[in-house]
Amino acid sequence: GNSVTQMEGPVTLSEEAFLTINCTYTATGYPSLFWYVQYPGEGLQLLLKATKADDKGSNKGFEATYRKETTSFHLEKGSVQVSDSAVYFCALGGYAGNNRKLIWGLGTSLAVNP
Amino acid sequence: DADVTQTPRNRITKTGKRIMLECSQTKGHDRMYWYRQDPGLGLRLIYYSFDVKDINKGEISDGYSVSRQAQAKFSLSLESAIPNQTALYFCATSDSRGTYEQYFGPGTRLTVT
Numbered sequence: 001g002n003s004v005t006q007m008e009g010p011v012t013l014s015e016e017a018f019l020t021i022n023c024t025y026t027a028t029g030y031p032s033l034f035w036y037v038q039y040p041g042e043g044l045q046l047l048l049k050a051t052k053a054d055d056k057g058s059n060k061g062f063e064a065t066y067r068k069e070t071t072s073f074h075l076e077k078g079s080v081q082v083s084d085s086a087v088y089f090c091a092l093g094g095y096a097g098n099n100r101k102l103i104w105g106l107g108t109s110l111a112v113n114p
Numbered sequence: 115d116a117d118v119t120q121t122p123r124n125r126i127t128k129t130g131k132r133i134m135l136e137c138s139q140t141k142g143h144d145r146m147y148w149y150r151q152d153p154g155l156g157l158r159l160i161y162y163s164f165d166v167k168d169i170n171k172g173e174i175s176d177g178y179s180v181s182r183q184a185q186a187k188f189s190l191s192l193e194s195a196i197p198n199q200t201a202l203y204f205c206a207t208s209d210s211r212g213t214y215e216q217y218f219g220p221g222t223r224l225t226v227t
């Protein structure tokens with residue numbers, strides 16, 4: 001079946017460091033892939049998405065490339081800020097039974113120190 | 115104004131009490147979802163509804179029930195709350211005509227003592 005595995009946190013970085021949060025998936029067919037972000041005390045927000053192989057999603061300085069050959073969708077940012085401290089969720093849009101759903105990773109907590 | 119709203123935002127209740135969490139949306143989406151979030155467990159789907167007459171159980175529906183009163187309203191009930199239902203609860207919506215992305219409310223923090 002469909003599943004998503006993302007790296008465990010917490011991840012702690014200093015401001016301006018490079019960020020990578022790994023996400024790999026198992027799926028049949030050609031799923032859509034998403035990164036969501038949850039800031040403290042808030043609901044989840046869509047950060048970026050990619051709908052087909054080799055697509056690159058980008059937003060707010062974050063990027064992720066849909067790699068079908070490695071079944072990955074790693075999130076990267078070149079220079080993190082304190083305001084990026086949040087929980088990041090990788091998700092796959094696929095079928096569970098006959099229904100289209102999002103399948104979620106467990107989330108990775110990121111703390112950025114000044 | 116927020117597109118997906120949840121009430122209440124915080125609630126403390128006692129074991130055995132009935133409690134209802136409400137969700138409203140102005141996005142015009144036909145699909146609505148209830149999730150719970152627990153530390154280390156990510157998001158788990160409780161119930162989902164693809165339209166007013168279509169309600170489905172998710173991964174962890176035991177102890178919960180839902181009602182889709184209108185396309186824009188989806189409520190979650192705990193008939194007899196227990197302490198292990200202490201969690202953060204999220205409502206989400208999506209459009210069946212679009213892609214898979216879901217849009218979330220701000221969450222309800224529920225504590226059962």
